[in-house]
Amino acid sequence: MKQPATDTDFISETLPIFISEAQEQIESFEQLLLRLEDAPQDRELLDALFRCAHTVKGSAGIFGLDAVVAFTHHVETLLDRLREGLVVLTPELSTLLLQGNDEIRSLVTAAKDPAPAHDAGALQARATLVQRLQRVSGQDAAPTAPLAAAETQADAGPAAAVQRWQLSARFGSDTFRNGMDPGAILGYLRGLGAVSGLHCATDAVPALDALDPESCHLGFRFALDTAAPQSDIEAAFTFVRDDCELQITPPEAQARAPDPQGAPRANATASKPAAADDNRYIRVHADRLDAVINLLGELVIAGAGAALMARQTKQRGLIEANLQMARLIEEIRNGTLQLRMVPIVETFSRFRRVVRDTAGELGKDVALEITGGETEMDKSVVERIADPLMHLVRNALDHGLEPPAERVAAGKPAQGRLTLSARHESGVIAIHIEDDGRGIHRQKVLQRAWDRGLVERGVVPPDNDILNLIFEAGFSTAEKVTNLSGRGVGMDVVRRNIQALRGSVTLHSVEGQGSRIEIRLPLTLAIIDGFLIGVGSSRFIFPLDAVVEVIESRQDATASGTDARGRSVMALRGQMLPVVNLRTLYALDSPEPDRHSVVVLQASGRRFGVRVDQLLGQHQAVIKPLGHLFGSLRGMSGSSILGNGEVALIFDVNALSQLAADAPGRPAALLKNPNHAASAEGHNA
């Protein structure tokens, strides 16, 4: 072959692909194993598990990653014993396999680094792991072997005796391209026993002019005399299994079919399109996708600009052409953003392992429930939410859920329940982490807050505020600092990370009954559908999903009941609706217009109105972060540049609803810096 000169290039180019694919295999190995724990009899799961390890080993071999190959081999051997039924999957064994998988992961990760540091401790740990793997797959196998043999007997006749199997295989068209050679597979089978009556089905091979020489059109049928179990025979086809029509007729089935040569042959129909699933995905570098999305953001702005100018010309044809373009841009936008969407289940299912291990370590019994895993959100959000979620899950396991004895004493089932759920909710994703543990002890939290000086001693804030004190920096209520959580660096970092994603986190807890943490995150960080409004000469945008309705305000609902921060109420279909006046709230320096409208918004289950001067309609807003200057402004989540170059601020509807709902008389929460607040209000007056 013509590689030697380019070998190094080849490896340096493809190694990252190998690592990323191996990591996927390792990830699915873990998921499969955890599922296998629940369904130990599931043969498909076990086979898939074996294929994961086998694939990692095989491709690591291509790259000469000997450490990975050597270690994975031991894991593979153990899995093989499992497949043969010589070893039974126990929780201990499962833990060992998980540890083995972790080791493979770290070896694969280490392969990124061309000059690995040889850590004696790590080597020692790996050697111990290898010994344990060998022990369970080797010595333990001996005593159970007769038992398993008896099982095989019931299954496929006397295990020790040589049996005649009838095999027929039609290889998929991609077999050659995938680097497989039917000849080599037959060669492997010859190692298991004697192959006889080999017939090559050549009828499907097209004539030369119609042939794609790299597609495989071959099929085989033959008898195999071997003492090996069916799993060993199947193992020969491991790598072609997905696109190979394979029929293995076990010995006892042939007793019914009198003519062994006439045993079922592969149906000679054209081989089905191979491995269709693989072809549905294209690996794209995230940077390229980001570049497209950035450009798209610019396109949306430019499109809005063009539409605005078209409207000013009042030329109907031009306006229509622009509308058509705007529609297409919107479709492209939706499609492109969809490319970045991934189901959150990928992140959630990672916690199965965390819950399993952590609960085991703490001597707790915890069932993890996952709902709404199919909810999709932007990949960058998913990636950045994983760490805060991990912390919250660990916290729930460590502090929230009690040990079984304590639970039983409290009249709860011994097994604790932890629920992770996700769902779409008017333009945001709501993620809930719920446990039925001991809940949060408000008095302890308050005591700690007093001790730490977070709240002045003797002052008792409202209940909900006490709970949310745990998100303050330097707060930890754990009496015993464990190595899992409780280092006191947690919750404030969690909140900061979530806020950095334009999200929010709130905590609800009932003592003795459990806690619920709610995280609300935007669907994407790039673009939102907005509703543009004007107050004086200022432009603001509400997320369109939050807008419920728009009403022409009646005269009686105005200035009469407005408080210092521009809040009033109005009657809407017999219900009282709090209304915020943006002009007063943000101290906008412009005269009140004759007419105004009220935009009714919904946030976290509450409705409230916002008084505005002008309704400017729907607008696609490309979100730009707020600068430092506006960083302290509450109620805003970002800014956007309009088609005419003006800047509009985008409202964070949730924060605005809090401003609307805050009890009057409390220190102004509008600005975090009270001096600013004072000057702002003074300015307004």
Next chain:
Amino acid sequence: MPDAHVRALPAELTIYTVAELHPQWLKWLATTGDAGDAEGCVVDAAAVEQADAAGVQLLLSLSSALQRQGRALQLRAPSTALLAACEALGLADWAASLQATEEAA
């Protein structure tokens, strides 16, 4: 026997070379067909050092294409490597029949 009727196989008759060989063989097939030769086409297989299922499949395909034209593929002096590859795929008889044709001719 005119040169056009004899085609020498390369050392490597595998998945790595079939894509390259295929168009050459098609062209060759067309030119020898023009010559109106009903006897057969001779493939000199002495040089084959490596052969796999993809390579053998290409030979199979050539053979069936010739058969359709009423001609036969003749395998001259096949190397042990090629014969072993055919045998491994259960095509030893087929390979032997191609040689027999030539000896008979």
